Amino acid sequence: MLLVPGAAESRRWEAVAAAVLRRAWGLRASPVAATTGWNHTWRADGLWLTCRPAAEGAAFRRETELFGRLNGCAPVSGVRAPVAVPTSSGGLCAEARGHVWRLTEELPGETPSGFHRADYPRAGEGLARLHGFLAGLGPRTAVQARGPVDLAAAQVARGVPRPADLPDLAAADRARLALGLRAVADGLAGVRAAPRQLLHGDPGLPNLRVDPASRELVAVLDLEAASVGPVEHDLGCIGLSAFSHREDDGIDGVAALASAVAAYRRGTGRTVDERAVYVLMLANEIRLLRELLRGARPGENLHSVVQWQFGRYRKVFDTWSRLRFQGERACLT
Structure with missing residues (x-):
C-alpha cells in the first residue's frame, strides 16, 4: 500500500511534469501519475518521467549512471535497467522547479504479482x-x-x-x-x-x-x-x-x-x-x-x-x- 497525495496536489504536479517534458525534452504530452503514490513518477507516451528534490540530485544522477552500467552488461547478465532518454541539450537529467528530472524508456517484462509461487x-x-x-x-x-x-x-x-x-x-x-x-x-x-x-x-x-x-x-x-x-x-x-x-x-x-x-x-x-x-x-x-x-x-x-x-x-x-x-x-x- 502506498501514500496517495490529494487530488489538487496531483493535478499541480501533473502540470509541472508536462511543462518539464516540453522544455527539457521537447515533448508535448499529458503525463499521468503512476500508481506509486508520492514517488513523483508519471507515464507519458510510453515513457516514464521521474523527479527528486534538488537536495537528492547527486544520488539521483548516480542512480542514472548505475542504470548505464547495468545495461552495459545486460548481454551477459540478462538483466536490464531503465534507459535514460537524453534531454534536448544532451544531458541525462534536467533541472527545473527545484527538482532533478529523468525520462526513461519502458522496460521489458511485467511486474511479478507474487501470486505465482514460481x-x-x-x-x-x-x-x-x-x-x-x-x-x-x-x-x-x-x-x-x-x-x-x-x-x-x-x-x-x-x-x-x-x-x-x-x-x-x-x-x-x-x-x-x-x-x-x-x-x-x-x-x-x-x-x-x-x-x-x-x-x-x-x-x-x-x-x-x-x-x-x-x-x-x-x-x-x-x-x-x-x-x-x-x-x-x-x-x-x-x-x-x-x-x-x-x-x-x-x-x-x-x-x-x-x-x-x-x-x-x-x-x-x-x-x-x-x-x-x-x-x-x-x-x-x-x-x-x-x-x-x-x-x-x-x-x-x-x-x-x-x-x-x-x-x-x-x-x-x-x-x-x-x-x-x-x-x-x-x-x-
Whole structure:
C-alpha cells in the first residue's frame, strides 16, 4: 500500500511534469501519475518521467549512471535497467522547479504479482545473476553512502519509540516494536561480520520485471537505495514482498522466502545466513514505520498505510518469534 497525495496536489504536479517534458525534452504530452503514490513518477507516451528534490540530485544522477552500467552488461547478465532518454541539450537529467528530472524508456517484462509461487525462486535466481555483476563494482558506484547495516544500527541507537510517538498503536504492538529492536540489536554483530558488496538496495517484487512466459528476471528498476552491504539485505526485500500477501492469497511468506534463498544459493554457490535475512527485514520494517510516522510525506491515506505497514511488520515479527536456526538455516517450530 502506498501514500496517495490529494487530488489538487496531483493535478499541480501533473502540470509541472508536462511543462518539464516540453522544455527539457521537447515533448508535448499529458503525463499521468503512476500508481506509486508520492514517488513523483508519471507515464507519458510510453515513457516514464521521474523527479527528486534538488537536495537528492547527486544520488539521483548516480542512480542514472548505475542504470548505464547495468545495461552495459545486460548481454551477459540478462538483466536490464531503465534507459535514460537524453534531454534536448544532451544531458541525462534536467533541472527545473527545484527538482532533478529523468525520462526513461519502458522496460521489458511485467511486474511479478507474487501470486505465482514460481515468482520467488525466479527472483532469487535473478538476484544471484544481478549480484554477480554488482560484486565487480566498487563502493564508489553506490548511490547511497549509508548501507543497510548502518541503517539498522541507527534504528537501534534511536531506541524504543515512546507511546506518545505511536498513539494509534495498541500496547501489544508497541511491545512488538521493542522486541523487534532488541532482536535487531542482538543480531547486528553477526550482520556486521558478513561479507559485503554493492546491492540493489530494494529488489522487492514491485521493482522487478519478469518474462511473462518463463517468469525469469529480465529487468530491475528503482536503484536509488543501491549501497554496500550483505547480500542478506536484498534477499530480505524479496522476503518482505512474500509477507505482503493476505492470508487468503495462498502464499506462505516463510516458504516463499525460503525458495528464493535456496535458488540464490544454487545460483551463487555461496552461503546465506537466514538469521541475518530476518534481522535486516525487521530493521527495514521499523525504519519504514518511523519514516511514515514522521509525516514527511502526508498522504490522504496515511493512517491506512501505517496500519498496513504495521500489519506486515507484525507478520514478520511473529514469524521471527517462532523461528529456530540450525547453522545458517531457519525452520519454524
